[in-house]
Amino acid sequence: MSKLQPARGTRDIFGDEARSMTAVVETFRKVATTYGFEEMATPIFEFTEVFKRPLGEASDVVSKEMYTFEDRGGEEITLRPEFTAGVCRAFISNGLQQHLPCRLMSWGPVFRYERPQKGRYRQFHQINAELLGPETPEFDVDMIALAWSLLKALGLGDKVVLNLNTLGDIESRMAYRDALVSYFEGFKDKLSEDSVRRLTTNPLRILDSKDEGDKLLVANAPLLSEHLNDHSRQFFETVCKGLDAVGVPYEHNERLVRGLDYYTHTAFEFITTELGAQGTVLAGGRYDGLIEKLGGPKVAGIGWAGGIERLAMLSNIVTDAERSIVLVPMGEAGTLKAFTVADDLRTAGHVVTADRSGNLGKRLTRAAKANARYAIIIGDDDVAAGTAMLKDLDSGEQSSVAFDALVAAVKA
RNA sequence: GCGGGUGUAGCUCAGUUGGUUAGAGCACCAGUUUGUGGCACUGGGGGUCGCCGGUUCGAAGCCGGUCACUCGCCCCA
Structure with a gap:
């Protein structure tokens, strides 16, 4: 620690930036309230297991990005790297399955040990929305519509593009994963180093590779849409129809995948080209097995998180201080x-x-x-x-x- | 974690082939002005030149390391 600097990847937020971030949160609260969401504030740290189990041991977040430590009582504690797992834990802890569906909004700091860049920090802030209840595609539409309403309210309607995909249910996803692995196994010597690693950790990620050589191979790779079972296909079609009905524009991006293990069916990202490599401004998806995995009842869920810093940077909205x-x-x-x-x-x-x-x-x-x-x-x-x-x-x-x-x- | 760039005052930046007390504009403070505003004039505070070490008679400038930021990769909000 030299001089009086904040620790790497952390910063002091004040002035215009603070007002701008507050404006993002206020807008979020206002819009989410109109969709029936209520506040849920969970602790910023949890027992490590809460994050480790659902996110997957092999995920980047768990394997190298968590701030984990043993507290004075010998408990394994982790600073939250995302909201979903903590909110689901709270859902179970408080027996909220009696009040389905649950619409919960949260915001606050999250922590990820990563190499900082502009728009990417070790302590950053998210707004978060989760809807827990039956596995119903119409809920996916509601959630995406909520995100779109918020983005429009922030003046970002024309700065952001919705990328939408389906990962299918567990069965479809596993079938596709196998097909993908056997396809790429054949080109193992041509794949980039990163992608060879992904072959074992997260094969779907290869689809998203920025390596030129990989892109050529990906072009001929089997498509997820060909491996969807009827249920998954219908589910996705319903979501698309719903989005058309509410008037949310989207692009079906077959290459869009998610890093965390618990995602199923709908996955989406609102992306901008104005923030360099940190283009994802709000993203989420469905996680039907998560609550059970944590030891809770069989309740499905869908949620998303938005980066407050990124949203604030993009929108430049500032609530004027009262004169x-x-x-x-x-x-x-x-x-x-x-x-x-x-x-x-x-x-x-x-x-x-x-x-x-x-x-x-x-x-x-x-x-x-x-x-x-x-x-x-x-x-x-x-x-x-x-x-x-x-x-x-x-x-x-x-x-x-x-x-x-x-x-x-x-x-x- | 990997590769590239940058680092002089609160901000934007000068600083010659290494040379003595490191500069400007903006901003800030005070006075002109205990009773009338964004102007003007005068003055002032503020920098161990990111940090540590090396080379040198002498380093803001050269060399090495380190820290931070930044761009890309990984991954993600």
Whole structure:
């Protein structure tokens, strides 16, 4: 640790960036609420097993990206690398299967030990939505529609493209996996180093390879759509029809796969080209076996997560700070009087600060630069007279107002 | 984890073939101005030149290492 720097991949968030991230979260809460979602805040750390079991031992997240440590009581603890597993654990812990379907929204920090880049941090923030209930394709449509509504509300409707695919149910996925492995086994010497490794860890990932040689082989590889059983095919068709009906544009991308073991059926990613290699801005899918895998009831689920930093960077939306009233006390009596004036105005709901240093000109300059709405000058003479000088900083007009009339005057 | 680039004030950047107290603009603070604003003038604070080591009489500039950021890969939000 040299100097007073934050640890690698972590940062301080303030100013415009903080406001912009808050705006993303606020928009999310508002939109998700209209879809019937309720808040679920789970701990930012869990027993390691909660993440290890559902994500899959071989996944990158589990094998090299988790912040895991033993606490003072000897428990294996992990800082959450995603929301889904924790939310599902909470669902089971609290017996929420009595209230299906459950629509749960969350947001907050998540942790992944990765090499940082722009738009990619070791501690970053996500908004998250999960819908737990029966395995019904219409729910997939609802979830994607929610994501699309949010993105539109953030002004990202034309910056982002929805890539959609189906991984099929477990049966279809396994059949396809076998077909894929036997196909690529034949070209093992031509595959990139990464892809040879993926052949054993996650063969579907090869479809997504950026290696030029791999791409040639992938072009002739068997297609997942050819290995879908009837159930999986119908499920996907229903999802597509639903999306058409709600008017969510999408591209069927057969190469879209997911890294985590628990995904089945629908998988989707909203992608932008404006953030370099960090183009995925919001992504998710269906995870029908997850809750059972964690030891819970047979309940299916679908969910997604969005990167708050990435969404904020793309949208540039900032909630404007509320315009303030600046008190300018000019003497001892004025300084004391300003405390009660401030109190009255704040009680009435205004943002009030006092500027007590420098000459009057400086203070008005600062108030103007801070985009304050009013300045209230309170000198000793004013206190004696029972009035303050209320100055409208937009128009430049000012008038003498009795102290007890200030709250009303400022409203007008 | 792998490969490339960058690092001088809060911000944007100068800084000659290594040469003595490291500069500018913007921003900030104060004064002109205890009673009227975004202007002007004057002044001020702020940098161990990312950090450590090496070469040299002498390093912001050269060499090595390290840290951070950044671009791509892996993977992902």
